[in-house]
Amino acid sequence: MFQPPPDVAKTVQITFEGQTYQVAPRQTVAAALMGEGYLTLRNSVVSGETRAAFCMMGICFDCLLEIDGRPNQQSCMIQVREGMNIQRPLKKGERT
Numbered sequence: 309m310f311q312p313p314p315d316v317a318k319t320v321q322i323t324f325e326g327q328t329y330q331v332a333p334r335q336t337v338a339a340a341l342m343g344e345g346y347l348t349l350r351n352s353v354v355s356g357e358t359r360a361a362f363c364m365m366g367i368c369f370d371c372l373l374e375i376d377g378r379p380n381q382q383s384c385m386i387q388v389r390e391g392m393n394i395q396r397p398l399k400k401g402e403r404t
Protein backbone atom coordinates (compact mmCIF):
# COMPACT_ATOMS: atom_id res chain seq x y z
CA MET A 309 0.00 0.00 0.00
CA PHE A 310 2.78 2.45 0.83
CA GLN A 311 5.39 1.37 -1.68
CA PRO A 312 6.90 3.75 -4.22
CA PRO A 313 6.40 3.02 -7.90
CA PRO A 314 8.95 0.42 -9.06
CA ASP A 315 10.55 2.76 -11.60
CA VAL A 316 11.51 5.36 -8.98
CA ALA A 317 15.14 5.06 -7.92
CA LYS A 318 15.78 5.06 -4.17
CA THR A 319 18.24 7.88 -3.90
CA VAL A 320 17.55 9.81 -0.70
CA GLN A 321 19.15 8.64 2.52
CA ILE A 322 17.24 9.32 5.71
CA THR A 323 17.90 8.23 9.27
CA PHE A 324 15.05 7.10 11.50
CA GLU A 325 15.88 6.37 15.12
CA GLY A 326 19.50 5.69 14.23
CA GLN A 327 18.77 3.37 11.29
CA THR A 328 19.52 4.60 7.77
CA TYR A 329 17.25 3.98 4.80
CA GLN A 330 17.44 4.69 1.09
CA VAL A 331 14.01 5.93 0.06
CA ALA A 332 12.40 7.36 -3.03
CA PRO A 333 12.64 11.14 -3.39
CA ARG A 334 9.60 13.44 -3.61
CA GLN A 335 7.55 11.56 -1.04
CA THR A 336 6.64 12.64 2.44
CA VAL A 337 8.43 11.49 5.56
CA ALA A 338 5.29 9.67 6.76
CA ALA A 339 4.91 7.84 3.45
CA ALA A 340 8.60 6.90 3.41
CA LEU A 341 8.47 5.51 6.94
CA MET A 342 5.29 3.55 6.26
CA GLY A 343 6.95 2.19 3.14
CA GLU A 344 9.76 0.93 5.37
CA GLY A 345 7.21 -0.78 7.61
CA TYR A 346 6.81 1.78 10.40
CA LEU A 347 3.12 2.20 11.04
CA THR A 348 3.42 3.50 14.60
CA LEU A 349 4.88 6.99 14.47
CA ARG A 350 4.23 8.16 18.01
CA ASN A 351 2.33 7.44 21.20
CA SER A 352 -0.53 9.49 22.59
CA VAL A 353 0.70 11.86 25.27
CA VAL A 354 -2.55 11.25 27.18
CA SER A 355 -3.13 7.50 27.02
CA GLY A 356 0.21 6.25 25.68
CA GLU A 357 -1.58 4.35 22.92
CA THR A 358 0.20 3.99 19.60
CA ARG A 359 -0.71 6.43 16.87
CA ALA A 360 -0.25 6.17 13.10
CA ALA A 361 -0.52 8.74 10.36
CA PHE A 362 -4.21 8.93 9.59
CA CYS A 363 -5.27 11.71 7.23
CA MET A 364 -1.99 12.21 5.31
CA MET A 365 -3.05 15.80 4.59
CA GLY A 366 -2.16 17.85 7.65
CA ILE A 367 -5.40 17.66 9.60
CA CYS A 368 -5.15 15.01 12.34
CA PHE A 369 -1.63 15.63 13.75
CA ASP A 370 -1.16 11.92 14.40
CA CYS A 371 2.07 11.93 12.40
CA LEU A 372 4.11 14.31 14.57
CA LEU A 373 7.82 13.50 14.60
CA GLU A 374 11.06 15.22 15.46
CA ILE A 375 12.77 16.08 12.18
CA ASP A 376 16.32 17.44 12.16
CA GLY A 377 16.00 18.44 15.80
CA ARG A 378 12.70 20.26 15.38
CA PRO A 379 9.91 18.65 17.45
CA ASN A 380 6.25 18.27 16.47
CA GLN A 381 6.69 18.31 12.71
CA GLN A 382 3.81 17.01 10.60
CA SER A 383 5.62 14.22 8.77
CA CYS A 384 2.80 13.84 6.24
CA MET A 385 3.44 17.38 4.99
CA ILE A 386 7.25 17.34 4.72
CA GLN A 387 9.19 15.78 1.83
CA VAL A 388 12.19 13.61 2.52
CA ARG A 389 15.57 15.27 2.05
CA GLU A 390 19.04 13.82 1.84
CA GLY A 391 20.53 13.37 5.30
CA MET A 392 17.28 13.98 7.16
CA ASN A 393 17.39 12.78 10.78
CA ILE A 394 14.04 11.66 12.18
CA GLN A 395 13.05 10.61 15.68
CA ARG A 396 9.81 9.61 17.31
CA PRO A 397 8.73 12.02 20.05
CA LEU A 398 9.28 10.99 23.64
CA LYS A 399 6.59 8.82 25.15
CA LYS A 400 4.57 9.92 28.14
CA GLY A 401 6.82 9.90 31.19
CA GLU A 402 10.10 9.72 29.24
CA ARG A 403 12.72 12.36 29.90
CA THR A 404 15.75 13.39 27.88
Ligand code: FES
Nearest residue numbers: 364366368369384
Ligand atom coordinates in the same frame (compact mmCIF):
# COMPACT_ATOMS: atom_id res chain seq x y z
S1 FES B 1 -1.30 12.23 9.07
FE1 FES B 1 -2.80 13.64 9.72
S2 FES B 1 -1.67 15.49 10.03
FE2 FES B 1 -0.22 14.08 9.25
